[in-house]
Every structure is written in C-alpha cells, then in structure tokens.
Amino acid sequence: MSQLAEPESSSVTVRAAAKINLHLAVGPVRDDGFHPLETVYQAIGLYDDVTVTDGPQWSVHVAADAGIDLGSVPEGDDNIAIRAGRALTAHHGLGLTAEIEIHKGIPVAGGMAGGSADAAATLVALDRLWGLETSDEDLLAIAAELGSDVPFALIGGTAVGSGRGEVVRSVPDTSQLWWLVVPHEIGLSTPGVYRHFDVLAERGAVTPADPKVPSDLLDALEVGEPIGYLLSNDLEPAAYDLRPDLAELRARLEELGAEAVLLSGSGPTQLALFEDVDLARDAAARLTGLGILHWLAPAPVAGCHVIELL
Numbered sequence: 001m002s003q004l005a006e007p008e009s010s011s012v013t014v015r016a017a018a019k020i021n022l023h024l025a026v027g028p029v030r031d032d033g034f035h036p037l038e039t040v041y042q043a044i045g046l047y048d049d050v051t052v053t054d055g056p057q058w059s060v061h062v063a064a065d066a067g068i069d070l071g072s073v074p075e076g077d078d079n080i081a082i083r084a085g086r087a088l089t090a091h092h093g094l095g096l097t098a099e100i101e102i103h104k105g106i107p108v109a110g111g112m113a114g115g116s117a118d119a120a121a122t123l124v125a126l127d128r129l130w131g132l133e134t135s136d137e138d139l140l141a142i143a144a145e146l147g148s149d150v151p152f153a154l155i156g157g158t159a160v161g162s163g164r165g166e167v168v169r170s171v172p173d174t175s176q177l178w179w180l181v182v183p184h185e186i187g188l189s190t191p192g193v194y195r196h197f198d199v200l201a202e203r204g205a206v207t208p209a210d211p212k213v214p215s216d217l218l219d220a221l222e223v224g225e226p227i228g229y230l231l232s233n234d235l236e237p238a239a240y241d242l243r244p245d246l247a248e249l250r251a252r253l254e255e256l257g258a259e260a261v262l263l264s265g266s267g268p269t270q271l272a273l274f275e276d277v278d279l280a281r282d283a284a285a286r287l288t289g290l291g292i293l294h295w296l297a298p299a300p301v302a303g304c305h306v307i308e309l310l
C-alpha cells in the first residue's frame with residue numbers, strides 16, 4: 001500500500017505551458033485509429049495555472065484570460081483535469097478527492113494542447129499536495145494514458161515525440177525564439193482534423209509515409225541556427241481544407257516579415273516565428289493596428305512547475 005508523506009500545503013498551484021509542433025510528420029492511420037508521429041514539440045510562453053485543494057468530491061472550476069473563449073470546456077467529470085486526478089489516485093489505490101481551479105491562458109481547441117497542459121499540471125499539483133512522490137516514469141505513463149500530448153506537457157522545453165506522440169525525449173535547444181500566436185475564435189476538433197487527413201489520403205491529395213525524425217531541425221536547434229525553413233506540419237492540408245476561412249489570416253501573417261508562418265498542431269491557431277524580439281514587437285503592433293487578437297510568447301520554456309504553495 002502507498003505510504004503518504006506528510007502533506008506540506010493546503011493548496012498547490014502548478015503552471016503548464018502551451019505546446020507547438022516545430023515538425024509534425026504523420027503516417028498512415030493505425031489499426032487503433034491513432035496515427036504514428038514523429039514530432040518536435042516546443043513549449044512556448046502561454047500558460048494555464050492549475051490550483052488544487054482537498055475537497056469532499058472531485059470538482060473543477062475554469063476561468064480564463066481575456067480573449068479566451070471557454071465555450072467547449074466542461075466543468076464536470078469530462079474535464080481532463082478531473083480525469084487526471086482520478087487516474088493518479090487510482091494508480092496509488094487511494095480514495096482522495098480535490099477541488100481543481102483552472103485559469104486558462106492557452107486558447108481552447110486551438111491546437112496548443114491546453115487540455116493536456118491542465119492534465120499534466122493537475123498530476124504534478126496533486127502529487128505535491130498529497131506528498132505522493134510518484135516517480136517521473138509513473139507520471140509519464142499516467143500522462144500517456146490521458147492523451148498523446150500530455151507527457152510532453154509534463155517535461156516542456158523541446159522534445160521529440162514518437163509513437164502516437166506520447167513517447168517523449170528531451171533534445172538540446174539553444175535557440176531563443178519569439179512566436180506571435182494568432183488564435184481563431186472558432187476552434188478545430190483534433191480527431192476531426194486527423195479524420196480529414198485520412199479522407200485526403202484516400203483521395204490521394206496527401207500521401208502519408210513512415211514519419212521521420214528531422215535531423216536537420218534538431219541540429220539547428222542544438223546550435224541555435226535559424227529554423228524557419230525547417231518547420232513543417234503534415235496536418236496543414238487537412239486543417240486548411242476544413243477551414244478555408246483561415247487562408248486570409250495566414251496571408252496577413254505572411255506579410256509581417258516573419259521567418260515562417262506555421263499552423264499550430266491541428267489548428268486553427270497560427271504562428272509567426274521571429275528570432276529578433278524588436279521585429280516580433282513591431283509585427284505584434286501591426287496586428288494590434290489591424291484589430292487582430294494575438295499574444296507574443298518566448299520559447300522554449302519549462303514544463304510543469306509549482307508557482308505557489310499555501
């Protein structure tokens with residue numbers, strides 16, 4: 001039976017970053033419905049904060065920064081943070097429950113793994129609240145069960161993701177990047193984008209191959225050389241085909257002088273890359289002038305970390 005260490009705090013807050021995919025190579029759909037991936041994740045400076053306290057039953061309350069629509073975020077058992085809490089207690093054979101407060105700074109259904117960030121943050125926060133001392137290996141395994149992007153949300157930084165994205169390995173990254181993050185008020189469903197990828201493959205419009213690790217990109221990240229021309233996302237054709245309305249915004253972003261413009265994961269958030277912070281600020285000011293909502297985020301940044309203990 002698990003031994004609980006003496007709890008140190010009555011409330012723990014953990015911060016978790018958004019992710020983007022610098023490289024997202026997607027292979028043909030597997031028998032289990034998932035797609036084999038080779039991806040390079042990077043954690044960027046947009047954050048959700050998750051606070052946990054003991055409670056008589058599982059509950060979750062969600063609030064958000066200005067500009068983030070909470071429309072599709074459930075406040076009941078379907079919230080991935082509660083699923084994370086239950087998975088952690090089941091792992092330890094415990095009947096504990098908690099109140100979970102989420103403050104979202106990551107757009108919802110934006111292709112930035114906001115739900116995954118909340119799940120990862122909840123695991124780390126509850127582990128600390130209850131002094132469970134779960135091993136890193138076990139936390140990563142529980143995370144992988146919750147979703148393909150959740151293990152990366154734990155570790156942050158820059159990492160290669162394999163399998164269905166859940167097998168992660170940190171890689172050296174000396175780059176100092178600025179991402180102009182441009183959300184869209186209408187979200188995209190991740191399974192829907194993968195399904196459309198399969199439809200395009202059946203039509204011969206995309207030809208999924210065995211996904212490959214991008215060694216040129218990894219080499220450039222290690223030494224901090226420009227990466228704009230090395231970015232790629234195999235989900236772009238499917239997402240833009242589902243959402244032709246995104247093309248106009250993309251065209252605007254391509255006029256900003258960025259090193260590259262990229263769709264974030266399964267979209268619809270779009271990203272403009274800058275290595276010079278002044279150029280990034282000028283571009284952000286131009287978007288402000290056009291009335292286009294955006295955030296400027298540094299990268300890479302850390303994974304889940306405790307920011308408050310009460």
Ligand SMILES: C[C@](O)(CO)[C@H](O)COP(=O)(O)OP(=O)(O)OC[C@H]1O[C@@H](n2ccc(N)nc2=O)[C@H](O)[C@@H]1O
Pocket residue numbers: 021024033034035036037039111113116146147148149150163164165190191194265266
């Ligand atoms: C698009 C990405 O964000 C890129 O990092 C991820 O691949 C999505 O990861 P996620 O949202 O954590 O995805 P999961 O919660 O594991 O799976 C949601 C659904 O996305 C599809 N899915 C996800 C991952 C993957 N490698 N192949 C898939 O086809 C499946 O339909 C799955 O049922």
Ligand SMILES: Nc1ncnc2c1ncn2[C@@H]1O[C@H](COP(=O)(O)OP(=O)(O)OP(=O)(O)O)[C@@H](O)[C@H]1O
Pocket residue numbers: 072073074078079080081102107108109110111112113114115116118119149188190265266267
């Ligand atoms: N804590 C949560 N935060 C956000 N969405 C949640 C949460 N819990 C459950 N959901 C559900 O998950 C869906 C996807 O949310 P999320 O914001 O993680 O999308 P995403 O960033 O596109 O995901 P990904 O990049 O991992 O594919 C939401 O539309 C919502 O219905």
